[in-house]
Amino acid sequence: MSRIPGVFASLKSRGRKALIPFITAGDPNPGMTVALMHALVQGGADLLELGVPFSDPMADGPTIQRSSERALAQGVSLRKVLDMVTAFRRDDADTPVVLMGYANPLEAMGMARFAEAAAAAGVDGVLTVDYPPEEADDYVAALRARGLDAIFLLSPTTAETRVDAVARLASGFIYYVSLKGVTGAATLDIDAVAARLPVIRAHTGLPVGVGFGIRDADTARRVAQVADAVVIGSRIVREIEAAPRDAVAERVRAFVAGVRVAMDR
């Protein structure tokens, strides 16, 4: 069963918000991913989002595109990403892991086979950027059959009628894309996010995470005041890019720790 609802319930009882960092599996190299996942948890992450590299990441900005290209150049396939999760679980049985990626690698593996392998590896949820609810029936059924959460996106342009359709299929949490654009784009407008969240909450009791455009501890702090979770992706990938090879894990841990302190202030 997914660890996601338990983590959100526990955070809520302690009056805290979830911090969800993202890294692309295999970036900067496949051998470092498991260590980076542990570093994120040590820094204060509550859930982890692990990007499955894809050749055509249509919804991602240049930073995550580059991380995907680095991983693919080193032969990181969906199968290998699942192996990384298996390795992570040897030392961490508690922190939920969400895979984030695109439909085609899942379809190539076969949806039922993927769901079975992901559950066996210790994955808790899956966010597939290019499965809107209209195309997601088989996918959601396959995930549910293995106790995995289907995480869906909502955006500022989502009509209220569609919020309902998403809420019906989603479990775990809802991921609210805070701005129009791709990952790592302009800084988000906190007032616009704050105004939108009640509309979403009118349709779902699920926790709502906010991501896209959160680039520093202060923005994270302000988002945490209105949302249930804060997702940070491109900014962490840039930390990985900028760090010397022998200091990547420490740099990422320190960055996440800084965000954690700001969020809990």
Place this chain on the structure above:
Amino acid sequence: MRMYDLPDARGHFGPYGGVFVAETLMAALDELKDAYLRLKDDPAFQAEFAHELKHYVGRPSPIYHARRYSEHCGGAQIYLKREDLNHTGAHKINNTVGQALLARHMGKRRVIAETGAGQHGVATATIAARYGMECVVYMGAEDVKRQAPNVFRMKLLGATVVPVESGSKTLKDALNEAMRDWVTNVESTFYVLGTAAGPHPYPMLVRDFQCVIGNEVRAQMPEMIGRQPDAVIACVGGGSNAIGLFHPYIPHDEVRLIGVEAAGHGIASGKHAAPLAAGTPGVLHGFRSYLMQDADGQVIETHSVSAGLDYPGVGPEHSYLKDSGRAEYVSVTDDEAMAAFHDLCRYEGIIPALESSHAVAYAGKLAATLDKDKVLLVNLSGRGDKDINTVAALSGITL
């Protein structure tokens, strides 16, 4: 006559097509679908479209009996639908005129497009100038280098050309980047997609705009020869010129529909752009269709001498027509297409686009197996002036 009314309301052609995009684009696609469904049966909109096609594009395009090429091939008679005579020199303009009119009705002042060889980029820059719209064209950095004359054409027409440095730096990456622009500027911007692919409603509306080709042929052939052709033949990259020719003929079971993919260095070499011949179904660029991919579901790089066919996917309706058996899909190599290119130059005084040369090549091969009273109609989708640098380079000549 068979019934055919695809796609369904959600854009599916059997298991193909659909809408596989991030949530951020769903509202824009719904807005586009609603606008198109409202306008498509509006007589005023259709009259406006027909007027532009006649007076700006120069339609109807003629059909020409390629007697000497037919004789050279030895067998069936080959007729050419002369889309190369359109304004801007290819069928692409039919679609960009239609989408530009849609954009105007939707109040969008900025258009964006992706382009490979540059033909669709030129066609989009052309209509943007015609209607006074801002135009940004995304083009793979590799293609920008290979297609310098078309880049200059777009700039002359007032467009901004953005070289795309990600991925393989070709058409598929230009499409990714155009989608990213659209997601970011969705309120002001209309995305003019260049082929009958992408998320619903694009495969449907591009097909509908390109159906002017097949509708004209269906009226012209009986006038010329007293009957319909035995087969209609078109090259297939994304597949817009082919679907525009095929679709009006789907109910005519007596007419064979033959799509010609790019076999590059040969299907067995792996260096080709023939997803219908050698790919498997997958999801890319917002729709499900046959796709060139590896065992892990990563999209693989394609090769064709013709930049316009150099694309790993294919429009979803072609995947459906393949599986249903209504259309046949074959492929010809770079070398075969080049030979046909030279033949058409020398026997008919027509310089065909390298894309169209694939269809011409297959028609020649098929004609040789058929009696002289059989008739093959080939869509000559574009002119080859844009390709002379490529052809010269292949002959070791620097222009």
